[in-house]
Amino acid sequence: MEVRLVPLVVGVASYIPGFPLLTARRTGGSISARYCYSVWLRHLWWLKINGLGTQFKVMAELGPGDSLGLGLAALLSGVCHYVALDTIRYANVVSNLQIFDELVELFHKRAAIPDENEFPLVFPRLPNYQFPNDILTDDFLQVMLDPARLANIRASLREPCTGGPISYIAPWKISDVPAGSVDLIVSQTVLQNPIDLQSIYAALNRWLCPGGVMSHEIDFKSLGRTRSWNGHWTCSNLTWALVQGRRRSHVNRVPFSKHVALQRALGLEVVAEQRNIRPSNIPREKLARRFAELPDQDLITASALIQSRKPMHVEQPAHHWSASP
Numbered sequence: 001m002e003v004r005l006v007p008l009v010v011g012v013a014s015y016i017p018g019f020p021l022l023t024a025r026r027t028g029g030s031i032s033a034r035y036c037y038s039v040w041l042r043h044l045w046w047l048k049i050n051g052l053g054t055q056f057k058v059m060a061e062l063g064p065g066d067s068l069g070l071g072l073a074a075l076l077s078g079v080c081h082y083v084a085l086d087t088i089r090y091a092n093v094v095s096n097l098q099i100f101d102e103l104v105e106l107f108h109k110r111a112a113i114p115d116e117n118e119f120p121l122v123f124p125r126l127p128n129y130q131f132p133n134d135i136l137t138d139d140f141l142q143v144m145l146d147p148a149r150l151a152n153i154r155a156s157l158r159e160p161c162t163g164g165p166i167s168y169i170a171p172w173k174i175s176d177v178p179a180g181s182v183d184l185i186v187s188q189t190v191l192q193n194p195i196d197l198q199s200i201y202a203a204l205n206r207w208l209c210p211g212g213v214m215s216h217e218i219d220f221k222s223l224g225r226t227r228s229w230n231g232h233w234t235c236s237n238l239t240w241a242l243v244q245g246r247r248r249s250h251v252n253r254v255p256f257s258k259h260v261a262l263q264r265a266l267g268l269e270v271v272a273e274q275r276n277i278r279p280s281n282i283p284r285e286k287l288a289r290r291f292a293e294l295p296d297q298d299l300i301t302a303s304a305l306i307q308s309r310k311p312m313h314v315e316q317p318a319h320h321w322s323a324s325p
Helices: 005-013 033-049 069-075 093-109 138-144 147-158 197-207 237-244 256-265
Strands: 058-062 081-085 166-169 182-188 208-219 269-277 301-309
Touching (some): 005 237, 033 069, 033 182, 058 197, 069 081, 069 182, 093 147, 182 197, 197 208, 197 256, 208 256, 256 269
Parallel strands (some): 058 081
């Protein structure tokens, strides 16, 4: 059996009344300033290389998890307004203030981007991990790190609202973000979780302004719930439902090609697909009926960075956040 015993027991036990309250109090995610610094600069580096720009006024992050560090790093890189969107309010002010101060120090030092030696499981990878001086010049950072600007961000971090540079919305609904108000949407290992992925992409597309871009790193592995990294594609819907149980963190099993197809169906231009390839030990005959026609490239795609752009010609009402620069 591909399913591991412990995840199966935990999934089944989660149906016991009261059990879900003991699980997923934290996401296990971005609680380190160096991690957030590394992830944001990787996204920014690839946005530049793929011709999608490096300066954005309003950035939204889907699923920031335990900290707002990625968005704080974006604010220190020139973003004017950061919108953090989560299903549950995980982040707390004290840890975020500490992460912010650590991020400020990293940018002051022009620290190298932490690489795979420090974060071996983090993707996307970069050809080199030098600080991107060509993007974040000394003159530009002098403005971004101005003490008055830092004080404004710190104040907004204590009380996130639409009137300051930070909005933290958890749980969010589609109407919380005005249509056409965001020019960059980022997520890091989040889009493997939503069950109704089509509705999620429709919401992201609605929020993007014409010419706006998205940068998503997506994990397609079973997250240790099966013996093989891609063993979840051998499980029937019933078996997988038992493994999932009532956990707050789901694995939707949607493969790489489906994410690309969902974006293109909305009219988005998929500009870059950087796949992390891992060999598959699953014979095709072992695949569940639902995944019997899974393309070969999906079977070996363990994660991927997908960057896309909304066409400029799309007619959409313009709405703006009230944000301090």
